[in-house]
Amino acid sequence: MECHECHERPATLHYTQVVNGHKTEVKICEVCAKEKGYMTTYPEEGYSLHNLLTGLFNFDTGHVKTPGSHIQKEHQCPKCGLTFSEFKQIGKFGCGECYHTFSANLNPIFRRVHSGNTEHRGKIPKRKGGSLHLKKQIVIYKAELQELIMNEEFEQAAVIRDKIKELEANINQKEAGDSK
Amino acid sequence: MTLQHFMNEAISPWMREQGPNHDIVLSSRIRLARNFADVPFPIIADQKDLEKIREFFKENYEHSSFEEHQNFEFISIRDLTAIEKSVLVEKHLISPLLAKKEGAAATLISDNEQVSVMINEEDHIRIQIYFPGLQLTKALSKALEFDDWIEEKVNYAFDETRGFLTSCPTNVGTGMRASVMMHLPALAMTKQINRMMPAINQLGLVVRGIYGEGSEALGNIFQISNQITLGKAEEHIIEDLESVVQQLIEHERKARTRILEQSGIELENRIFRSLGVLEYSRIIESKEAARCLSNVRLGIDLGIIKNVSRNILNELMVLTQPGFLQHYAKKTLTSTERDILRASLIRERLQFEE
Numbered sequence: 265m266e267c268h269e270c271h272e273r274p275a276t277l278h279y280t281q282v283v284n285g286h287k288t289e290v291k292i293c294e295v296c297a298k299e300k301g302y303m304t305t306y307p308e309e310g311y312s313l314h315n316l317l318t319g320l321f322n323f324d325t326g327h328v329k330t331p332g333s334h335i336q337k338e339h340q341c342p343k344c345g346l347t348f349s350e351f352k353q354i355g356k357f358g359c360g361e362c363y364h365t366f367s368a369n370l371n372p373i374f375r376r377v378h379s380g381n382t383e384h385r386g387k388i389p390k391r392k393g394g395s396l397h398l399k400k401q402i403v404i405y406k407a408e409l410q411e412l413i414m415n416e417e418f419e420q421a422a423v424i425r426d427k428i429k430e431l432e433a434n435i436n437q438k439e440a441g442d443s444k
Numbered sequence: 445m446t447l448q449h450f451m452n453e454a455i456s457p458w459m460r461e462q463g464p465n466h467d468i469v470l471s472s473r474i475r476l477a478r479n480f481a482d483v484p485f486p487i488i489a490d491q492k493d494l495e496k497i498r499e500f501f502k503e504n505y506e507h508s509s510f511e512e513h514q515n516f517e518f519i520s521i522r523d524l525t526a527i528e529k530s531v532l533v534e535k536h537l538i539s540p541l542l543a544k545k546e547g548a549a550a551t552l553i554s555d556n557e558q559v560s561v562m563i564n565e566e567d568h569i570r571i572q573i574y575f576p577g578l579q580l581t582k583a584l585s586k587a588l589e590f591d592d593w594i595e596e597k598v599n600y601a602f603d604e605t606r607g608f609l610t611s612c613p614t615n616v617g618t619g620m621r622a623s624v625m626m627h628l629p630a631l632a633m634t635k636q637i638n639r640m641m642p643a644i645n646q647l648g649l650v651v652r653g654i655y656g657e658g659s660e661a662l663g664n665i666f667q668i669s670n671q672i673t674l675g676k677a678e679e680h681i682i683e684d685l686e687s688v689v690q691q692l693i694e695h696e697r698k699a700r701t702r703i704l705e706q707s708g709i710e711l712e713n714r715i716f717r718s719l720g721v722l723e724y725s726r727i728i729e730s731k732e733a734a735r736c737l738s739n740v741r742l743g744i745d746l747g748i749i750k751n752v753s754r755n756i757l758n759e760l761m762v763l764t765q766p767g768f769l770q771h772y773a774k775k776t777l778t779s780t781e782r783d784i785l786r787a788s789l790i791r792e793r794l795q796f797e798e
Contacts, residue, residue: 392595
């Protein structure tokens with residue numbers, strides 16, 4: 265089958281266009297496809313993940329507009345100026361601060377994208393995480409302590425209790441150091 | 445290490461080593477997305493801010509080394525020709541998105557091409573680490589160490605509840621995308637892969653072809669990666685991915701044995717015909733080349749074809765991409781010219797084996 269455009273080369277690409285319900289099929293060679301704009305330089309361009317995503321975000325947030333109500337001033341990120349409707353449109357945050365600005369509206373989105381999860385459980389950055397590591401460790405020790413007390417292993421429990429105290433002192437020291 | 449060096453070889457130095465399960469798994473990759481805390485993300489930031497980030501990486505990391513990953517080359521995307529950009533994309537050293545960026549987009553690539561950092565892509569920083577074969581755990585620990593090394597100088601955008609903050613909500617949390625590149629000819633031949641995909645998707649993992657578009661996977665090369673980045677620790681994400689990959693390996697091996705037992709001569713016929721096509725074609729399209737290369741590689745793995753190196757699939761899949769062909773020809777080529785050059789390069793490469 266030859267190309268519908270140049271009638272020279274073999275047609276290697278088949279496109280189906282639907283415009284206002286009219287279906288047309290185009291059989292075309294690679295060269296003409298590029299010239300006529302059917303193809304983009306990189307294959308990834310054709311398939312846009314964020315189009316899919318923005319589709320995901322556009323659900324009813326439960327905010328019902330009553331007739332005659334004033335148009336509310338839109339939620340806007342103070343740092344980068346992105347508004348929530350812009351975020352929904354492009355499917356991308358403008359800066360780290362956006363996560364705080366739009367925080368109240370984000371859980372449903374994260375739940376959809378991340379199988380119901382809304383909170384991070386992974387790595388804490390070594391330097392920036394600072395006392396966060398210690399805080400997490402304390403939570404672990406406290407659970408351990410409870411268990412030891414339940415099992416009446418008081419000697420071991422005392423050791424853990426001291427470790428917790430030590431960590432807490434450590435955190436206080438660090439935070440005092442940070443705020444100077 | 446210079447740009448020319450990255451351009452001249454189709455396969456990266458690390459690919460020459462054989463990793464675990466190398467008959468099926470080509471490579472394991474970890475990618476981490478990170479951002480500066482006090483600069484808006486590239487999608488919205490001022491050019492000036494992004495330029496500062498570019499400068500920061502140039503000053504701090506150009507020609508630096510991290511353990512065995514030596515002498516990082518710093519490359520600004522705006523200094524590259526269109527063909528050079530395509531070659532880096534085809535070698536998977538940078539993403540198509542980065543290649544399209546102008547302005548402050550840049551990359552750091554280690555001399556063994558195992559580690560690359562993309563600067564001012566969708567996020568300020570994207571760290572990428574590759575390992576040959578199935579080595580996700582190793583790749584993860586190396587990636588996290590490298591991440592710590594960068595964090596020594598960079599104030600990351602990190603939030604206690606949301607984790608690492610990224611431009612796209614699909615990356616928030618760990619910012620990690622782990623992926624495994626697999627050659628699955630027997631599962632593709634028997635159409636089993638199509639039946640397995642929905643189940644894999646349900647586990648929060650995605651399967652897609654890396655060459656070709658849509659559901660088609662040119663060269664039967666598939667990429668399995670995690671979709672979820674929030675609410676699971678990196679190690680758990682890797683465990684889930686690894687267990688699915690292990691199952692795919694088992695299924696692929698079983699399917700190979702079954703085909704060999706039930707229709708050995710047909711399989712042998714298919715493999716040798718493909719070798720014939722590659723050895724004698726004067727014009728070959730990328731699709732046909734990919735199909736034949738996949739068959740030949742299967743032949744090598746099954747011991748039907750001897751004296752041809754396993755790397756032939758990865759190497760020729762990259763070498764016969766449009767960017768590489770044009771780099772080789774040192775000019776832009778029409779698609780017919782590419783098909784001719786592709787055929788001649790494949791012939792040459794196969795003769796080299798004899």
